[in-house]
Structure formats: structure tokens, C-alpha cells
Amino acid sequence: LHPELYQRFGAELFNLQNANGPAHAWNQPALDVVMAKESPSLIAELASERALVAELREWARQLEEARDWHNEHRQMAEKALADAEAQLRSAHATLQELRQSCAAWRRQLPYRLLRRARILSDLQVD
Structure with a gap:
């Protein structure tokens, strides 16, 4: 008898629950739950x-x-900043090369002048 009643009323209860929507939205006066559509203050909030x-x-x-x-x-x-640092390193390297080149020219300058002076003096003697 029980399975027959369960089948008969179970389907009806299932359809009733689905027709009313999810259970958390039901109006349950025992829990003092008011549905949102019934309370303008809840809608405003x-x-x-x-x-x-x-x-x-x-x-x-x-x-x-x-x-x-x-x-x-x-x-x-x-x-x-990285580009500026790279340019600075490049400029510093170029400056070092120029300093070395100038130092070499300074060391060679007296000898070059002396050689030219000898060449000029040899030309004047002839």
C-alpha cells in the first residue's frame, strides 16, 4: 500500500514543488520569510x-x-633608462678610445716634429 501512495502523491508533490519554484523562494510564515515581490523595502534595498x-x-x-x-x-x-645607460656606456668607451689615441699622438708628436725638422733642415742645406 505504501509504494502505491508514494507513487501517486510523490508525483503530485514533485509537480507542485516545481510549479512554485525553488524552495528558498517559498513564502514560509513559520520562518517569517517574505518574498521580495511582497516587500517594496526589500526591492529598494x-x-x-x-x-x-x-x-x-x-x-x-x-x-x-x-x-x-x-x-x-x-x-x-x-x-x-636602459637606452640612456647603453648610450652612456658607448660614449664612455668612445671617450676612452679617444684618450688612448690622443695619448699615443702626444707621445709620438715630439718625434714627428723632430723628424720633420730634420727633413726641412736637410732640404734647406741642399
Whole structure:
């Protein structure tokens, strides 16, 4: 007898529950639960919370844009700094080469002048 009653009333109960929607939305006076459609204050509070969530999402989006902008400009500054350091190293190397070259010319200058003076004096003697 029990399985027959369960089959008969079980299907009816299942259909009734599905027709009323999910159980958490049922009006349960024993728990003093009021459905949202019956309470304008709940609807207003929900709208206010949705507006707050939308505002927070907008702030989060703006913060992400600011972070992206900051990261992009930081990377550009780091690249510019690296390029400037590379140019400075190159200029320093060129300066060292010029100093060495000038030092070699300074060491050779007296001998070159002396050789030219001898050549000129030999030409004048003839």
C-alpha cells in the first residue's frame, strides 16, 4: 500500500514543488520569510545594493586602467633608462678610445716634429 501512495502523491508533490519554484523562494510564515515581490523595502534595498555593486565595479575598472597605464609608463621609463645607460656606456668607451689615441699622438708628436725638422733642415742645406 505504501509504494502505491508514494507513487501517486510523490508525483503530485514533485509537480507542485516545481510549479512554485525553488524552495528558498517559498513564502514560509513559520520562518517569517517574505518574498521580495511582497516587500517594496526589500526591492529598494536590492536596487541600492545593485547600484553599489555597479559603482564598485566601475571603480575596479578605473583602478585596473590606472594600474595598466602606470605599468606601461614604468616599462617605457625603464626602457628609456636602459637606452640612456647603453648610450652612456658607448660614449664612455668612445671617450676612452679617444684618450688612448690622443695619448699615443702626444707621445709620438715630439718625434714627428723632430723628424720633420730634420727633413726641412736637410732640404734647406741642399
